[in-house]
Amino acid sequence: MEKRKLGASGLEIAPLVFGGNVFGWTADQPTSFALLDAFVAAGFNCIDTADTYSRWVPGNQGGESEAIIGNWLRLRGGRSKIIIATKVGMEFGPGMKGLSRDYIFQQVEASLKRLQTDYIDLYQSHTDDATVPLEETLEAYARLVEQGKIRAIGASNYQGGRLADAIRISDRHGWPRYQSLQPLYNLFDRSDYERDLEPVCVENEIGVITYFSLASGFLTGKYRTKDDFKKSPRGAGMESRLGERGLRILAALDEVAAGHAATPAQVALAWLIARPSVTAPIVSATSVAQLGELVKATALTLDESAIKHLNAASD
Numbered sequence: 239m240e241k242r243k244l245g246a247s248g249l250e251i252a253p254l255v256f257g258g259n260v261f262g263w264t265a266d267q268p269t270s271f272a273l274l275d276a277f278v279a280a281g282f283n284c285i286d287t288a289d290t291y292s293r294w295v296p297g298n299q300g301g302e303s304e305a306i307i308g309n310w311l312r313l314r315g316g317r318s319k320i321i322i323a324t325k326v327g328m329e330f331g332p333g334m335k336g337l338s339r340d341y342i343f344q345q346v347e348a349s350l351k352r353l354q355t356d357y358i359d360l361y362q363s364h365t366d367d368a369t370v371p372l373e374e375t376l377e378a379y380a381r382l383v384e385q386g387k388i389r390a391i392g393a394s395n396y397q398g399g400r401l402a403d404a405i406r407i408s409d410r411h412g413w414p415r416y417q418s419l420q421p422l423y424n425l426f427d428r429s430d431y432e433r434d435l436e437p438v439c440v441e442n443e444i445g446v447i448t449y450f451s452l453a454s455g456f457l458t459g460k461y462r463t464k465d466d467f468k469k470s471p472r473g474a475g476m477e478s479r480l481g482e483r484g485l486r487i488l489a490a491l492d493e494v495a496a497g498h499a500a501t502p503a504q505v506a507l508a509w510l511i512a513r514p515s516v517t518a519p520i521v522s523a524t525s526v527a528q529l530g531e532l533v534k535a536t537a538l539t540l541d542e543s544a545i546k547h548l549n550a551a552s553d
Contacts (some may be wrong), residue, residue: 239250239280239281239282239283239536240252240253241283241443242517242518243288243331243379243443243445244360244390244418244445244447244517245390245416245417245443245445245517246417246443247360247389247390247417247418247445248299248390249321249359249360249389249390249417250297250338251283251284251321251402251517251518252281252282252283252284252510252516252518252536253511253517253518253519253536254507254519254521254532254533254535255282255284255285255323255447255518255519255520255521256273256274256282256284256285256520256521256522256523256529257283257286257520257521257522258271258286258287258288258291258303258304258306258307258448258522259287259292259303260289260292260309260520260522260523260524261287261291261292261303261306262292262295262298262302262303262305263291263292263294263298263302263303263304264296264524265346265524267306269304269524269525270307270310271306271309271310271313271527272526273292273523273524273526273529274310274314275314276400276526276529276530277318277473277529277533278316278320278528280478280533281403281466283319283321284318284320284321284323284447284518284535285307285320285321285322285323286323286324286326286420286447286520287304287307287322287324288302288303288304288325288326288328288364289304289323289325289326289328289330289345289348289349289352290325290326290328290329290330291303291304291375293330296416296470296500299330299331300330301348301349301352302396303374304324304349304352304353305352307322307353308353308354308355309540311353311354311355311356313353314434314456317355320354320359321359321360322353322358322360323358323359323361323362323392323447324349324353324358324359324360324361324362325361325363325364325394326345326346326349326361326362326363326364326492327342327363327364327365327367327418328364328365330345331531335367335463336367336369336370337363337366337367337370337374337375337378338367338370338374338375339374339375339377339378342375342378342382343378343382344406346358346361346382346387346388348499350387351449356386356387357386357387357389358387358389359388359389360365360388360389360390360391360392360417360418361379361382361390361391361392361419361475362391362392362393362394362396363375363391363392363393363394363396363397363416365394366393366395366396366397366400371408372400372403372404372407373411373516376408376411376413376414376415377411377413379391379413379414379512380411380413380414382500383414383428390414390417390418391414391415391416391417391418392417392418392419392420392445392447393416393418393419393420393536394419394420394421394449395420395421395422395437396419397434397435397440398435398437399422399507401439401444402437402442403415403440403442404416412550415442416444417444417445418444418445418446418447418517419435419439419444419445420446420447420449420520421435421446421448421449422448422449422450423446423448423449423450423451423458423510423516424448424451424452424453424506424510424519425453425457425487425491425506425509425510425548425552426453426456426457426479426484426487426552427450427453427537428552431448436515438508439515440515442476446515446516446517447516447517447518447519447520448510448516448518448520449509449520449521450520451506451507451519451521452503452505452506452507452521453479454475454476455476455486456479456484456492457488457502457503457506457513458478458501458502458503458506458507459488459491459492459501459502459503461476461479461480462480462485462488480544483552486551486552487548487551488502488553490517490547490548490549490550490551490552491505491506491548493547494540494544494547494548498538498540498544499542500534500538501531502533503531503532503535504531504532504534504538505538505540505544506535506550507519507521507532507535507536507538508535508536508538508539508540509540509545509548511535512538512539512545514539527542
């Protein structure tokens with residue numbers, strides 16, 4: 239399996255990342271173990287999660303995803319072959335959120351315990367925290383790198399200006415800089431990343447791991463009429479995508495998929511993988527069969543004409 243460098247972090251990941259938001263939510267522990275086993279067996283090595291996953295599920299408190307991954311690592315071994323990416327900063331409970339020094343130190347210990355590991359490969363700011371100076375956050379990360387508790391840091395849900403500011407501050411102080419960005423980016427949601435964030439990432443050689451890579455399922459093609467909204471809990475959010483542009487994108491995906499003996503989802507992921515600034519898209523699955531179809535995207539090479547067709551349809 240091809241590995242791609244994640245910024246200048248020294249980490250190398252396969253061109254598809256498994257999104258652990260489903261663990262403890264739509265995938266129980268046995269299902270999660272089967273998914274992780276299949277993912278690694280297929281040659282992939284990076285798993286993305288967060289301390290808050292899956293706090294939104296009734297009865298959950300947060301940390302369930304990390305705990306399942308930790309149980310899997312303990313039983314399967316091979317820690318050094320797996321890249322674990324987790325996050326801090328989103329609300330974990332009353333008064334528990336943000337990127338202050340003390341909160342980061344508190345939460346990293348909790349994540350390490352749940353993950354049953356001595357270190358986190360990629361520790362990411364889950365969202366920007368304007369109430370805390372960037373210097374305080376970045377210095378805290380520097381201390382954790384010195385202690386060997388994290389290997390590299392990344393950002394998620396940042397604006398381009400703030401990301402550039404963080405890079406300048408790290409360079410000025412000699413602290414570790416953000417080596418990755420996790421933005422919302424896919425064939426439907428393009429403008430924010432391409433206009434604001436991509437230039438900063440390219441200029442600073444920041445790796446990019448995209449989330450909502452299939453636009454919450456819209457790019458799979460299963461939502462084409464209002465009658466399709468009932469197919470899943472996410473269906474209700476598809477109405478805003480089913481305009482003229484959304485239908486044009488689906489039509490282009492269908493055409494390219496037909497020409498490559500592929501599915502629309504595989505084409506949408508292959509489009510992301512082919513973009514020079516993108517290191518790897520994140521995908522989630524709730525069955526081994528579903529995962530097996532998604533990973534085929536890494537073997538799909540889109541020619542220039544296919545990429546141009548998709549770009550034009552989604553402009």
